[in-house]
Amino acid sequence: MDTEAVRSFVRAAELGQLRHAADELGVTQQAVSKRIAALERELDARLFARTPRGVELTLDGQAFLPHARSIVTGADRAVTAIRPGSRALRIDVLGLRSAQAVVLHAYWRSRPETDLDVVTLRVEDPRAAASAVRAGEVDASFRSVTDPAALGEDVRMIHAFDSPLELLVGPKHPLASARRLTPARLRGHRIWVPGIAPLSEWADFYDQLVTAFGLRVDAAGPNFGNEVLLDILADSADVATLVGSRDRYLWPAGHDLRRIPIVNPTLAYPLSLLLPRADPHPGLRPVVEHLASLAPLPGTVWRPSWALSPGPLPTAPTV
Template sequence: MDTEAVRSFVRAAELGQLQQAADELGVTQQAVSKRIATLERRLGRELFIRTARGVELTLDGQAFLPHARSLVIGVDRAVAAIRPGSRALRIDVLGLRSAQAVVLHDYWRAHPGTDLDVVTLRVDDPRVAVAAVQAGDVDASFRSVTDPATLPRDVRMIPAFDSALELLAGPRHPLAGARTLTPSQLRGHRIWVPGIAPGSEWSEFYDRLAGAFALRIDATGPNFGTEVLLDALADSDDLATLVGAGDRYLWPAQYDLRRIPIENPVLAYPLSLILPRTNPHPGLRAVVKHLRALPATPEPAWRPSWATTSRMNAGDRFSTTQ
């Protein structure tokens, strides 16, 4: 099986765009399309559905993706075994529009020579991300384990940065005209966060947030993706959601959606970085240094207690000189 065809499939699946995959792989979009078409003929299955927005995985594509990713990782490991230090720094983020991806993009623009591979494991359970770090499938993961005491001894979790939450609402929402909001002003309003996965870090975050400020967090309904959520907000006079200030979203101009900062206190979603305790990838040192230089979250700020404990634990700090 052509490993470069498999690599093209994996990147196209992760990015949702053939052109973006081609740009990252340093080939033309036509070359990526041909590789994937050859792979589909070899497997006798269609892996993608082509849409106006890019490509989406078929059920066969979804089933093939984790195995294809493992194959690519295995090839990279084989090359690294005989060419130490040659492999790109591979970091897992929750999504390519997330604040973590935006921060990594800023880092890469400041260090354009960096060989950086940003991936999305597409898992909700942080333990799966921890296992990926342990296995060397990724060098680090922007995930949080809400009980740091349960972390295996060979990995550590360090504070990365806070993502200040904003209210995202349509033009007819009662709070749409506000320049800023306080958490108390959100009470009684339906804050829709569909598809919160049980056992995920954000599930515990929203549970604690709702309890701390008596907020109505509605997780009903499946998560059909960002575009469907934005469509619903634009047409509603009562729906709103919470997004990170650093998250990147795009919507048609006629939606007229409003991003409203929340203050007094700032609602800070704490982002952590999970990495090996010993022998981390050499490229991580500069990334951690970049994270430490990010602007601090304005105070007063609210964070869940597990994030405060993690911040106070000096043993979780990653030395930039090790």
């Protein structure tokens, strides 16, 4: 089996577009397409369904992906075994427009010589991300395992940074003119957050948020992606959503959406970093030090019960 074809499949699965996979691999989109087509012929299975926005995994593709990652990891380890220190630091984020990716980009801009590979594992259960760290598929993952006992002895979790929430609304919403909002002012308003997956850390976060402040968080309906959500907000007089202050969202100028900070208390989504206890990648230490340098949130802050201490991150040799 051609490992470069398997690698092309994995990157396309993680990024959702053949063009992006080609850019990261340093080859043409046609080359990636041919590699994947050859792999599909060899497996006698269709791995991707083509869509207007890119590619999506078929059921066979979903079944093959974890094994494909293992093949790529094994090949990388074989290379690393004879060229120590040559492998890029591989860190998992929830999405390339997420707060984690924004913070990592800021880190990389301050150290452009860093060989950094930012990936999205596309797993919703953070325990699966912990397993990927344990198996060496990634060097670290920005996920929070809300039950520390599920981490095991070979993976540890440290506080990375807090992401304060903002209310995102369209111009017709009754709260659209507010410059700041308290959690109490959100009561009674429909906060639509599609795609809250069972067992995910964000499902537990929203459960605790609703209980603490009596909010109406609605996860009903399928998640058709951010573009559809933004279109709905632009035309709605009663639907809002919550976003992280560092999360990147792009919308047409005509949407006139507003991001409104929430204060007294600030609602903080705590972001953690999963990393191996033994033999971490040497590039992790400066990343952890960068996270430790981020300014803490001012004022009163609400966090869920499982949030780790937002104090200084460790910079001991074990990182």
